[in-house]
Amino acid sequence: MRVFNTLTRQKEEFKTVQEGKAGIYVCGPTVYDFIHIGNARPMIVFDTLRRYLEYKGLEVNYVSNFTDVDDKIIKRANEMGVDSTEISEKYIAECKKDMEALNVRPATTHPQATKEIPDMIKMIEDLIEMGHAYEKNGTVYFRVRSFKDYGKLSHKNIDDLESGHRDEKHALKVSGESEKEDPLDFVLWKPKKEGEPFWQSPWGEGRPGWHLECSVMSKKYIGGTLDIHAGGEDLIFPHHENEIAQSEAANGTTFANYWMHNGFLKIDNVKMSKSLGNFFTVRDICKKYDPQVLRFFMLTAQYRSPLNFSDDLMEAAKTGLLRITNSAKSLKDIINSNVSDKAVYDEEAAKAVDCYVKKFEDAMDDDLNTADAISAIFELVKFANTKAKEGINSDYAKNLYDTLNKLADVLGLKCEVKEEILDADILALIEERTAAKKNKDFARADAIRDELLSKGIILKDTREGVKWQRA
Numbered sequence: 001m002r003v004f005n006t007l008t009r010q011k012e013e014f015k016t017v018q019e020g021k022a023g024i025y026v027c028g029p030t031v032y033d034f035i036h037i038g039n040a041r042p043m044i045v046f047d048t049l050r051r052y053l054e055y056k057g058l059e060v061n062y063v064s065n066f067t068d069v070d071d072k073i074i075k076r077a078n079e080m081g082v083d084s085t086e087i088s089e090k091y092i093a094e095c096k097k098d099m100e101a102l103n104v105r106p107a108t109t110h111p112q113a114t115k116e117i118p119d120m121i122k123m124i125e126d127l128i129e130m131g132h133a134y135e136k137n138g139t140v141y142f143r144v145r146s147f148k149d150y151g152k153l154s155h156k157n158i159d160d161l162e163s164g165h166r167d168e169k170h171a172l173k174v175s176g177e178s179e180k181e182d183p184l185d186f187v188l189w190k191p192k193k194e195g196e197p198f199w200q201s202p203w204g205e206g207r208p209g210w211h212l213e214c215s216v217m218s219k220k221y222i223g224g225t226l227d228i229h230a231g232g233e234d235l236i237f238p239h240h241e242n243e244i245a246q247s248e249a250a251n252g253t254t255f256a257n258y259w260m261h262n263g264f265l266k267i268d269n270v271k272m273s274k275s276l277g278n279f280f281t282v283r284d285i286c287k288k289y290d291p292q293v294l295r296f297f298m299l300t301a302q303y304r305s306p307l308n309f310s311d312d313l314m315e316a317a318k319t320g321l322l323r324i325t326n327s328a329k330s331l332k333d334i335i336n337s338n339v340s341d342k343a344v345y346d347e348e349a350a351k352a353v354d355c356y357v358k359k360f361e362d363a364m365d366d367d368l369n370t371a372d373a374i375s376a377i378f379e380l381v382k383f384a385n386t387k388a389k390e391g392i393n394s395d396y397a398k399n400l401y402d403t404l405n406k407l408a409d410v411l412g413l414k415c416e417v418k419e420e421i422l423d424a425d426i427l428a429l430i431e432e433r434t435a436a437k438k439n440k441d442f443a444r445a446d447a448i449r450d451e452l453l454s455k456g457i458i459l460k461d462t463r464e465g466v467k468w469q470r471a
C-alpha cells in the first residue's frame with residue numbers, strides 16, 4: 001500500500017516498524033459540545049484505514065484521544081455553572097454514541113488528557129533537564145530553537161516563522177509582557193487561573209498545554225516510533241509540528257514514520273467549524289439521514305481532497321448506498337429461495353469477481369482512494385444485478401453476497417440483510433423460551449434470546465412477563 005506522507009510530501013510504500021503490526025495515533029476531538037460532521041471526517045476515514053489494514057492482515061493498535069482539558073471546555077463549564085469534568089464526560093459519551101451510529105469502531109484505547117497528568121509532568125521534567133524547556137513564573141515553555149528539525153512537517157523555515165513574529169516580538173518587548181525567550185516557544189505547562197481545573201506540579205498548580213498530551217499518550221499506548229500519526233490538515237501546524245519537537249527532543253527517536261492528514265469538510269467552499277458557526281452536528285444530520293448515508297458520503301471523496309457538504313450530495317450518497325443494499329437484498333432473496341437449477345458459480349464468474357476485488361484493493365492501496373474503491377463496488381453491484389436477472393443459483397448468489405459484504409465492511413458500510421421476522425414467529429419463540437426456562441433448559445432459552453437478537457428483536461423480562469421490541 002502507498003500512502004501520502006505529509007513529511008515528505010509524496011506517496012510512499014507503507015512499511016510497518018514491526019512486521020504484521022501497525023500502531024496508529026489519531027488526534028481526537030476536544031469535548032465541549034456535540035461533534036460536528038467536520039470532526040467526523042477524520043474519524044470515518046481513519047477508521048476505514050484501520051479496517052483496510054486489518055483486511056490486509058495487520059494487527060492494528062489504534063489510539064485516539066479525547067482532549068478533556070482545554071479553554072473551550074472550561075468556558076462552557078463556567079457558563080453552565082458546572083465542573084469541567086461534567087462537560088467533558090457528557091460529550092465523550094455523546095461522541096461515542098455518534099461514533100457507534102457511524103460504525104466507527106472504538107479505538108483500542110481512548111486516552112484522556114486529565115488521566116495522564118503524571119506522565120506529562122515527567123516528560124516536561126525530562127525536557128527541562130535536557131535543555132529543551134524552561135520555566136518562567138509558573139509557565140513552562142518548549143525552547144523551539146533547541147530542536148534543529150523544527151518545521152520539517154509543515155515545511156516551514158524557522159527564520160521565516162521568526163520574522164512573521166517580528167512585530168509581535170517588538171511590541172511585547174516594549175510593553176514588557178513577554179517572558180518567553182523567543183516568540184516561537186510554546187507552552188508545555190500553564191499556571192492555573194481563577195476558576196480553572198488544576199493539578200500539582202513542580203512549577204506550581206496548573207495544567208498541561210494541548211500539544212503535550214498527544215506526545216505523552218501516543219508514547220504510552222503505542223510506544224517507540226508510531227507507524228502512522230493522523231488528523232485533520234489544520235493540525236499540521238502548529239499542533240503536529242510541536243508534537244514532533246517535544247517527542248523527538250525527549251525520546252531521541254523518530255516520532256512517527258508516516259503523517260496522514262485529511263482535507264476539510266466544507267460548506268460553500270469554507271471550512272466547517274464551530275467558530276464560524278457554519279456547522280451541522282452529526283446528531284442533526286442523522287435526524288434527516290441514516291448515519292450510513294453520512295459515512296458513505298464522506299467516503300465518496302479521497303480523504304485528502306476537500307469535500308463540500310450539500311443536500312444534493314447527501315441525496316446522491318443516499319441513492320448510491322441504496323444501489324448497494326438493494327443488490328445485497330436481491331442476492332439474499334436468491335440465497336433464501338434455495339435456487340439450484342440456475343447458473344453455477346464457475347471459474348469464469350470467480351475470475352470476474354476477483355477482478356472487481358482487485359480493482360477495489362488497487363484503489364485502497366493507492367493512498368486510500370475510497371472514491372475509486374466505491375466505483376469498484378458499483379461495478380460488482382452491476383455485475384451481480386445482471387447475473388441475478390439472468391438467473392443464478394443460491395451458491396452463486398452467496399459468493400456475490402459475501403464478496404459485496406466483505407468489501408462494504410472494509411468501508412464500514414453495513415449492507416448485510418437482516419432476516420425479517422413476523423410478530424407471530426416472535427411470540428412463538430418467546431413461548432418456547434418461557435417453557436425452556438421452566439424446564440431449566442437455560443441453554444435453549446439463551447439460544448432463543450440470541451437468535452431473536454440477531455434478527456433485531458430485544459427481549460425484556462418484566463414482572464408482567466416477557467416484553468419485546470424491534471431494535
Ligand code: AMP
Pocket residue numbers: 027028029030031038039040041042231232233234235262263264265266271272273
Ligand atoms: P478539534 O475538536 O477541533 O480538535 O477537531 C478534532 C478533529 O477534527 C481534528 O483532527 C480536526 O483536524 C478535525 N476537523 C475539524 N474540523 C474539520 C473539518 N471542517 N473538516 C475536516 N476535519 C476537521
Ligand code: ZN
Pocket residue numbers: 026027028214239
Ligand atoms: Zn494531537
